[in-house]
Amino acid sequence: MASIGSAENPLRVAIIGSGPAGFYTVSNFLKKKNLSVEFDMYDRLPTPFGLVRAGVAPDHQKDKTVQRAYDKSAQLPNFRFFGNVEYGRDISLADLRRHYHQVMFSTGAPFDRNLGIPGEDLEGCFSATEFVAWYNGHPDFADRTFDLSQENIAIVGVGNVAMDVARILCKTHDELAVTDIADHALEVLKNSKVRNVYILGRRGPAQAAFTPPEIKELGEFDDADVTVPLSEAKVDEASRTLIQDNKNALKNVEYIGEYANRPFGTKSRLLTIRFLVSPIEVLGEGGKVEGLKVVKNKLVQNEDGSVRPVASDETETIPAGLIFRSVGYKGKPLPGIPYHEDSGTIMNEAGRVIESDGSPVAGLYTAGWIKRGPSGVIGTNKTCAQETVAFMVEDLEAGRINQPEDPTIAGAEELTKNCGKQVISYPEWKKIDDAELAKGESEGRPRVKFTDLAEMVGIAKS
Numbered sequence: 381m382a383s384i385g386s387a388e389n390p391l392r393v394a395i396i397g398s399g400p401a402g403f404y405t406v407s408n409f410l411k412k413k414n415l416s417v418e419f420d421m422y423d424r425l426p427t428p429f430g431l432v433r434a435g436v437a438p439d440h441q442k443d444k445t446v447q448r449a450y451d452k453s454a455q456l457p458n459f460r461f462f463g464n465v466e467y468g469r470d471i472s473l474a475d476l477r478r479h480y481h482q483v484m485f486s487t488g489a490p491f492d493r494n495l496g497i498p499g500e501d502l503e504g505c506f507s508a509t510e511f512v513a514w515y516n517g518h519p520d521f522a523d524r525t526f527d528l529s530q531e532n533i534a535i536v537g538v539g540n541v542a543m544d545v546a547r548i549l550c551k552t553h554d555e556l557a558v559t560d561i562a563d564h565a566l567e568v569l570k571n572s573k574v575r576n577v578y579i580l581g582r583r584g585p586a587q588a589a590f591t592p593p594e595i596k597e598l599g600e601f602d603d604a605d606v607t608v609p610l611s612e613a614k615v616d617e618a619s620r621t622l623i624q625d626n627k628n629a630l631k632n633v634e635y636i637g638e639y640a641n642r643p644f645g646t647k648s649r650l651l652t653i654r655f656l657v658s659p660i661e662v663l664g665e666g667g668k669v670e671g672l673k674v675v676k677n678k679l680v681q682n683e684d685g686s687v688r689p690v691a692s693d694e695t696e697t698i699p700a701g702l703i704f705r706s707v708g709y710k711g712k713p714l715p716g717i718p719y720h721e722d723s724g725t726i727m728n729e730a731g732r733v734i735e736s737d738g739s740p741v742a743g744l745y746t747a748g749w750i751k752r753g754p755s756g757v758i759g760t761n762k763t764c765a766q767e768t769v770a771f772m773v774e775d776l777e778a779g780r781i782n783q784p785e786d787p788t789i790a791g792a793e794e795l796t797k798n799c800g801k802q803v804i805s806y807p808e809w810k811k812i813d814d815a816e817l818a819k820g821e822s823e824g825r826p827r828v829k830f831t832d833l834a835e836m837v838g839i840a841k842s
Contacts, residue, residue: 399430401748
């Protein structure tokens, strides 16, 4: 028999998850010119592209253009998409081992970490992920409700997701109406009574996790001012030394300083960015959120030169009828796959899935946030997948792969036919895509998303 990876006997790779890391797995394999690979990509939704579709902010259309590159990969004759198929429910690890030499898990980090403080279970305290998925039209979250009759909203965390949430809350209807924001969210936001939005970070401006483009945008609203308390915008000497060669951190600090000195009060909404404050209790009567108690921090230098926030005795209550936490994310444990509870990732070494004793699991790999944790931007997944693919090729050459009983395209197609779901192919997804784009064009928007699974499946199968 011809060697695995030859044209006569292609390497069969299953990819679980159709976000950036999954598609970059394909594009990195395509660089191996002497290697023949068949790709089958599975996603529990009928739609591909993961967080590019359901996580990238609707007012960041440029960031979504990476879908064009993914689409090119998906159009290749050696690529198949099996949408509306969920790993762990519709197909199992045993199923995948019967049909593939290698399996890549790129399922992301869909769960928010908790704040771990009293009152967090009060009505009106949400994860940022819920809100982001809701306004992006994710089918799982389309029916969620957020009471935007509240005047005050607090966002805990200073990463890019927190910035996205703040922008959506502060923008006018006209600013949002030209995006692909979900219709249900656009309507609720149109009637929003929000007047004050607070972004809260436990460390200083030099340690903020947002990127310069994100913080810059906060100063460009049509009808919302942005401010930072002067005392919290200052950068201590230890932090300034630590970031002296970090261009992004220096730029962040520059924008923060500018906002601290910018006059405000002429617009209907105010976004206040706070630093050196940590939430210690969610306050509320009658089971509903009414405020957030925070403790003020100071930065203390460690022996190695790094700095850490230390709580003072001074506390403050920030009024808030809604609270969104954005303090980190973790992956979902997958059946049969070793999982690290503390990091919220698949147990792995540079992308190779490993057991608790450190031994590699033949044929199993991971990339993206479920591999490395929630860090980086979309493009970071390209190098992340590149690292894993290099080991997949190395393992193939060394014979360290799974030996499937039926490594045929027909076998995998038969598997999905028998999974009890209406499986969506890539050409069928394109019907959904075309319908969304056409509806968007008629309304002067990039697209209008469908949010009902049954409706999407109906369009795909029409």
